[in-house]
Amino acid sequence: MSEVLKSLRGIPVALARGVVKDVYSLGATLYALLVGVAPPVADQRRSDRLPAIAGVEKRIQGAIERAMALDWEKRLQTVDEFLDLLGVKTEARVTPEPDPQEILEHTRLQTRLGAQGVFLAVITLIVTVVLTLYGDELKRWLRPPVSVPTPQESQE
Numbered sequence: 001m002s003e004v005l006k007s008l009r010g011i012p013v014a015l016a017r018g019v020v021k022d023v024y025s026l027g028a029t030l031y032a033l034l035v036g037v038a039p040p041v042a043d044q045r046r047s048d049r050l051p052a053i054a055g056v057e058k059r060i061q062g063a064i065e066r067a068m069a070l071d072w073e074k075r076l077q078t079v080d081e082f083l084d085l086l087g088v089k090t091e092a093r094v095t096p097e098p099d100p101q102e103i104l105e106h107t108r109l110q111t112r113l114g115a116q117g118v119f120l121a122v123i124t125l126i127v128t129v130v131l132t133l134y135g136d137e138l139k140r141w142l143r144p145p146v147s148v149p150t151p152q153e154s155q156e
Contacts, residue, residue: 023076027067034060045070060086 031039034053048069053061063085069075076082131138 023067023079023082026079026082027064027076030060031064031068034064039068042068042070048074 028039031050031053034056035051039050048065048071050061050065050068053064063076063082066074066085067076067082076085
């Protein structure tokens, strides 16, 4: 089991499907990205304090510690809370509704590309079969005949 996965074992099973797990995972991932190694394994930690991260603001370190709090009730409950502590403006993260026409065009394009892919796969299969069955004959047909000199020609 990887060190990052081991560090996630402190999450109660009842919350394994919830947002709290995602926030813990985000904190562990950010810690690993900043430090270069996985955070300490949750069941081996005695407190919410993590080893200091050199060159990282205390505000960021605090956000990571809150995201990875051992007691799930003290842990950040939403990704928005985590982003707010990191100083990321939440208004800027609004995802626009997709245009139904664009979705339809994209679907049509994928269908065309899928059909072309199948066509190319069939052609490749046919060429492979033909070369396997008739490769030697094709080589003989494509190569010009090699004239071997007769003993009389080689003496001249």
